Amino acid sequence: xxKLFPAPRSLQIAAGRPAGLRSWAGKAIxxxxxxxxxxxxxxxxxxxxxxxxxxxxxQSTYAHITGSGSVAAARMAIEDVGGKINGKPIRLFFADHGxxxxxxxxxxxxxxxxxxxxxxxxxxxxxxxxxxxxxxxxKGAVVF
Numbered sequence: 001x002x003k004l005f006p007a008p009r010s011l012q013i014a015a016g017r018p019a020g021l022r023s024w025a026g027k028a029i030x031x032x033x034x035x036x037x038x039x040x041x042x043x044x045x046x047x048x049x050x051x052x053x054x055x056x057x058x059q060s061t062y063a064h065i066t067g068s069g070s071v072a073a074a075r076m077a078i079e080d081v082g083g084k085i086n087g088k089p090i091r092l093f094f095a096d097h098g099x100x101x102x103x104x105x106x107x108x109x110x111x112x113x114x115x116x117x118x119x120x121x122x123x124x125x126x127x128x129x130x131x132x133x134x135x136x137x138x139k140g141a142v143v144f
Contacts (some may be wrong), residue, residue, distance in 0.1 A: 023080060052086060053093040053117040055107055055132065058100035062124040065095075070122045093117055097128050104128035112139045119143070 054074055056066040071094045078090045094110060097104035104123070111117035112135065119142040123129040129143075136143050 001073050006093060017028065047116065048088060049110075050088050050119075051093060051115070051117045052090060052091045052119045053095070053103055053107075053111045054122045054144045055095055055097050055111075055120055055128070057099055057124060066122050068123045070094075074121075097123070099125055099126070099128070101131050105131045107111050108132040112136060116142035117141065128142055 042108055052074065054066075054070055056068075057063050058067045058068050071092075074092055074094075078092060083088070083090055093115070094113075095107045097107060105128075106126070108120060108131070111120060120132055120136070121144055123143065132143055
């Protein structure tokens with residue numbers, strides 16, 4: 001089928017990759033990651049590795065635009081760059097915030113202050129994103 005009428009998602013998934021992920025979400029995550037990590041001023045990654053956390057919604061309101069598709073896209077993007085940026089390995093974290101500010105905040109606190117995550121990405125819900133930004137203020141990690 002052509003781009004105007006793409007094959008059904010079930011057929012695209014059966015072909016081996018989730019529908020459309022390589023074309024937009026993976027490249028978007030890769031582009032943002034490369035832009036963030038190519039900055040020479042940011043050379044203090046956690047223990048010599050780049051830790052990227054995806055705080056996604058797996059089963060609630062935003063699951064169709066984040067969730068397992070975003071995780072798959074991030075894995076493909078990491079694979080596409082060989083698992084490293086500037087010689088530093090990339091480690092992917094992901095968690096379901098369940099569209100709950102309390103749950104998202106707890107994950108963000110753990111990631112930022114205990115596990116040393118450098119980037120928290122794909123926070124689709126505004127209340128959760130605002131809470132994560134506030135938690136991140138003293139840490140200064142990248143949140144988008």
